[in-house]
Amino acid sequence: MEEKTYWFDVGRVSAVPLRGARTVRTPSREIAVFRTASNDIFALENKCPHKGGPLSEGIVHGRKVACPLHNWIINLEDGEATGADHGCAKKFPVKIERGHIYIDMGVLAPAE
């Protein structure tokens, strides 16, 4: 089966602070776009698997973010909670081209 991709340009890498995050609003959900100390970009649905806390507001350390509400530690690579906690924030594929961040919304297509 051919996979469809829907790449959206959501802005420049440099617009996201190092060790920080920005959000992307879509009609159905909010996405958190993270930039790590070493300049890697990740995108997760902005909703903590615990009680829906906005992950974009957490402290980014390594490839993880600490949820601002109750400090669950979420892995940015796959959205999974780490340690003893269980749950997963939806992950979106990302690519960087000419300094711009593209997010693939195609993963949503089947769900919609």
Add this chain to the structure above:
Amino acid sequence: MGQIEKFPQPHRPAPDAAAHKLVVIGNGMAAGRLLEEFFARNTTPARVTLFGAEPRVNYNRIMLSPVLSGEKSFNDIVIHDDAWYAAHSVDLRRGEAVVAIDRAAKYVETAGGDRVSYDKLVIATGSMPFIIPVPGANLPGVVSFRDLDDVEKMHAACDAGGHAVVIGGGLLGLEAAAGLAVKGMKVSVVHLMPHLMERQLDPSAGYLLKNAIAARGIDVFTEANTDAILGDDRVTGVKLKDGRVLPADLVVMAVGIRPNATLAKAAGLDTNRGVIVDDLMRTSDADIYAVGECVEHRGQTYGLVAPLYDMAKTLAAELAGEKPAGFVPAATSTKLKVTGIDLFSVGDFSDDDENNEVVLRDPSRGVYKRVILRDEKVVGAVLYGDTADGAWYFDLLKKGEDVSAIRDMLIFGQAYQGGSPMDPTAAVAALPDDAEICGCNGVNKGAIVKAIQSGLTTLDEVRANTKASASCGQCAGKVDLLLAATLGDTFQAARKHMCKCTDLTHEEVRGFIREKQLKSLPAVMQELGWKSSGGCPSCQPALNYYLIATWPGEYRDDYQARFINERVHANIQKDGTYSVVPRMWGGVTTPDELRVIADLADRYKLMVKVTGGQRIDLLGVKKADLPAVWAQLLNAGMVSGFAYAKGLRTVKTCVGKDWCRFGTQDSTGLGIKLEKLMCGSWTPAKVKLAVSGCPRNCAEATIKDIGVICVDSGYDIHVSGAAGLHVRATDLLGHVETEEEALEVCAAILQAYREQSAYLERVYKWVDKFGLENLRKLIFEDHDARKGLYERFMISQRAARKDPWAERAAGKDMHEFMPLAVLGPKSPVAAE
């Protein structure tokens, strides 16, 4: 990257007129290697015409750095001399640039109007230095660093002397800066990113590199954005976006390169960033190839020679009709060619996740090593100060070997492999007596064990007696293990590590920050031997606070190290909205303030709640609305109440003698003065005060961090109250007679707490450790100490007393409050 050998080639018979015509555009490193590889195959004779825009033979561009610094001459770096071209019957057209390709008629045209036809054409035009488009970028005195002409221009500038500004703190910029410094220029490096060579190094290695560059007398400005290059008929300076002006007689732009695909594009070949090629280096025209930095292969462009050499090999085989497998990009390693700086990086170093990395820091030798693993395989390495094992890690990376069996010893390098793993205590116990434990003070194991056996039981005692771990503290963990090994069961490790990134306690870290003048997170982490590369959510905010408190006005607050509330100056709520609490000085408000609050509540549909701290909370503000809400509060003269801060929260008051029949002093007035004196101050944990007008204590001053109870004869000063998770009544610290003294005493107590307490400890916990009696002596008996504390508090307040809401309503940190993008249902879908 080593020197490239000049290898003599056997004389080749001159190809006859009917031979295949091969034309190569560009005589750089890729073209040179291509011809070598091609002739080595010695198959189809071809008539080769080689156009080089530079008026010289092929040379090793990499070695321009030592030419700049004077360590080498041009002759040392020539790869192909005239004899080589003659021997291979290559028609080298030096100094002749090709200006057009006619694909239909299959010829190239030179700037001089010559037309030379080809059967096969190779484009090897390299790349062009990127010139940032700021005003003044084309003034005389602005140069790039790409070819010998640039080096000659720089040498001429060095002869005249003066200031050089290098824009760009990457590989190229730093090599230029180091070379110019050797040649006697006063050099500054201006770099956009927070640390040098951010593409090859992580912040810790970047910090060490910055020190090494600074030690060469070069000024490094990071996070510095160039605004303009100044000068009328030649450069005189560089202006940065923050307004600073650096004097300059020479400006070197080394901010990056761009594939040089102009010719190919004009000829209608497929191009994107570079000339698009397939795995066999074929362009979209079957008779035209491209090789080197001008190409784009599978979306990637290149800036180091190793992959270009692989391309050259593939293309040579293709031209020789060998049907090669095709070019496959491989990991490349980087080294900086500045004498005396040892630095190595390879692969993906971005996985700064403490579970997937092994870090070794030796602060006394300035060494930092980090190996990054994924699925138990080496995927990257960053080495600074000791790069001997670079090749070994690179090899493990290329082979993709499972390293789980040697993971524990991996970071020590190849020489240490093969030993059997032990538990850490046993490993320390097994060390010989002369093994050095503390590198800074040269203390060996025998001396420490002897000291412990003479009756010492704590790390502090060992440190005081032997000096072990007294300097960088990095060996504190090992000394702890020696205590455990020597004392056995009697040893209880009472030490509380700051977090899992370090063996040091909060107090030790604070001490070292002061003594060793550490002024940034990477500096602390390197010099104190952090075990992770970037810290964790628990040490980042703590270190940020310690740095602010120790270096007021000097340290740049690292907002990303702060909890969200302190980053956006509002309290996050369970639904992701925020609450806004303006100051109501001493609990006093006005009709005007209340009107604005009422209007805001109507307009933004907010809940209005009177807090337990005598002021009003507006709940339910959307993040994007925060700056607008603040702007309206500011209009009515209201400022941030810091309800979100590890800082001064509220000063509660009662009405006091102006109204109350029992009041002895103006408790409301003193409360307002205290709040104005202390507002904006960052503290280890939140701080609350109260002033009651008489011992009936209606302001509940006896459950505050600092409480003042007014009495007929003056003011009783209390400390150590709390009413949260622990309820604790205050202790009386002392008595003063005047309001001025009360203010000074309270500020001095607060400053002592700011300077000494561990992060997140409320005042009462700190006083329990410090001793109430010691605090009383410090504040009430040692007059000079109290004055000193008060003065230091005022200095730190000079930097802190800015209203964060006013700054943000005026536009600071706007990115915090705006989404990166808003995608509507009809947003265009990028075609792919």
